[in-house]
Amino acid sequence: MSLETTFERRSLPLEYPFTIARGTETESEVVTVHVEDEDGRVGIGGAGPSPHYGETVATVEAVLPDLLAVVEEIDDPHNLARIERRMRETVERNPAARTAVSIACHDLAAKRLDVPLYQYWGLDPADTLETSYTIGIDDTESMREKTETALERGYGRLKVKLGTDRDIEIIRTIRSVAPDVDLFVDANEAWTPREAVRKIERLTEFDLEFVEQPVPAENREGLRFVYERSALPIAADESCVTLEDIPQIADRCDIANLKLMKCGGLREAKRMIHTARAHGLEVMCGCMTESNASIAAAAHLAPLLDYADLDGSLLLADDPYDGVSMPDGRIDLVALERPGTGAALE
Numbered sequence: 001m002s003l004e005t006t007f008e009r010r011s012l013p014l015e016y017p018f019t020i021a022r023g024t025e026t027e028s029e030v031v032t033v034h035v036e037d038e039d040g041r042v043g044i045g046g047a048g049p050s051p052h053y054g055e056t057v058a059t060v061e062a063v064l065p066d067l068l069a070v071v072e073e074i075d076d077p078h079n080l081a082r083i084e085r086r087m088r089e090t091v092e093r094n095p096a097a098r099t100a101v102s103i104a105c106h107d108l109a110a111k112r113l114d115v116p117l118y119q120y121w122g123l124d125p126a127d128t129l130e131t132s133y134t135i136g137i138d139d140t141e142s143m144r145e146k147t148e149t150a151l152e153r154g155y156g157r158l159k160v161k162l163g164t165d166r167d168i169e170i171i172r173t174i175r176s177v178a179p180d181v182d183l184f185v186d187a188n189e190a191w192t193p194r195e196a197v198r199k200i201e202r203l204t205e206f207d208l209e210f211v212e213q214p215v216p217a218e219n220r221e222g223l224r225f226v227y228e229r230s231a232l233p234i235a236a237d238e239s240c241v242t243l244e245d246i247p248q249i250a251d252r253c254d255i256a257n258l259k260l261m262k263c264g265g266l267r268e269a270k271r272m273i274h275t276a277r278a279h280g281l282e283v284m285c286g287c288m289t290e291s292n293a294s295i296a297a298a299a300h301l302a303p304l305l306d307y308a309d310l311d312g313s314l315l316l317a318d319d320p321y322d323g324v325s326m327p328d329g330r331i332d333l334v335a336l337e338r339p340g341t342g343a344a345l346e
């Protein structure tokens with residue numbers, strides 16, 4: 001075999017400026033990786049790097065030549081265990097860059113067998129779920145309008161970004177126009193532990209499913225403080241980056257929110273899912289603002305999840321990549337008619 005690899009940067013405008021507690025972005029900067037075999041089959045993978053975890057498109061582009069050299073040297077897209085292990089030995093950090101290559105190799109391996117990725121993994125495509133759709137921070141009236149638009153589009157699970165001085169007003173407003181949707185909130189580390197406990201007490205009347213990342217990740221005792229006093233389940237996102245974090249958070253949250261761009265690969269993501277379950281946690285898979293070059297792969301994990309927060313492509317103004325379709329938010333693996341992850345340039 002002789003694998004050929006390339007990568008390219010893309011700037012993808014978001015439909016709305018996307019604001020969370022620590023900042024705003026107006027476009028998603030991604031890097032797409034291609035791994036091609038001797039028969040012209042092309043595996044596609046994407047990196048959606050997050051500055052919060054120390055990555056940008058520039059750092060992704062800086063390490064991709066070394067990572068792709070690993071793939072070319074191993075020269076076997078089916079040996080995914082060796083590829084992920086050797087990539088980690090070559091570039092310890094840069095998980096989004098490693099993930100892009102991991103996805104491209106998984107996509108190619110499944111395409112070579114002419115099966116969708118979930119089938120390559122032996123998963124049940126009917127055992128799927130509905131992704132949440134995120135309402136970013138904005139003035140309260142705009143958040144109400146975006147909620148109404150989301151309802152018109154059929155989404156039945158909404159995630160609302162909080163971490164403002166009007167968090168209760170925001171949720172009261174959104175609940176008033178969306179009385180029946182499944183709703184949860186994400187503070188993105190914005191609250192102090194005592195503030196979190198107070199706010200969660202007030203939020204309980206709005207029938208929320210859970211609260212994501214109430215306090216800063218480095219405040220592990222603060223997370224426990226909130227967890228022990230919260231009437232709502234707690235999800236850990238910024239506190240749950242790699243496999244090694246799972247035992248650390250197991251006694252201070254209910255839900256582990258893993259992301260491909262944090263953990264460094266699809267095999268690593270599956271390892272985190274099973275480890276989280278073994279520790280009694282529920283499992284969510286989230287994402288950054290990403291294209292279907294990477295979201296499509298995450299969608300194949302749906303049968304293993306309790307919650308999917310895979311709206312990265314849905315938040316783009318126009319994703320150049322098709323992926324796994326999500327009518328009304330439902331991740332429809334059964335309808336996928338392409339092999340691999342389903343990522344394809346439109």
Ligand SMILES: [Mg+2]
Pocket residue numbers: 186188212213237238286
């Ligand atoms: Mg989050």
